[in-house]
Amino acid sequence: MAQRIQPIAFPLIGTATILEVKVQAFDTDANTCTISYTVSTDLGRVCVAGSYTLTQTEYDNWGSDNQYVNQIAANAIGVQII
Numbered sequence: 001m002a003q004r005i006q007p008i009a010f011p012l013i014g015t016a017t018i019l020e021v022k023v024q025a026f027d028t029d030a031n032t033c034t035i036s037y038t039v040s041t042d043l044g045r046v047c048v049a050g051s052y053t054l055t056q057t058e059y060d061n062w063g064s065d066n067q068y069v070n071q072i073a074a075n076a077i078g079v080q081i082i
Contacts, residue, residue, distance in 0.1 A: 003070050005039070006080040014041040016048070019081065021073045024051075032059045037073045052076045 003019045010016055016039045026033040038049045052073060054062070062068050074081050 001066075001070075003074070003081045005074065006082055008039070008047070008079065010047040013047050014043065014045050016040060016079075017042055019070065019074060019079055021070050023069060030059075031056050035069060035073055037077065039077070039079065048077070050077070 001020075003021070005017060005019045008016045018038075018040045020038045020040070022036045024034045024036060032054050034051050034053045036049070036051045038046055040046045054069075054072060058072055070081060
């Protein structure tokens, strides 16, 4: 699910206002996982994309609240969900 973020200007691309986070497939006995993120404009232009691997502590604290994973991604790349 797309999250609105505090706008960030990217020269030549536009103003990023959307963070999308996806959890990559992982084994049921895993103690960590990797998430992919995309920061884009309202028009869908990608400003930055990448991945982040949760620490074991982050993974353990995740539970069933997927907003927690969105916040981890936002913190990792320095954006603020609004």
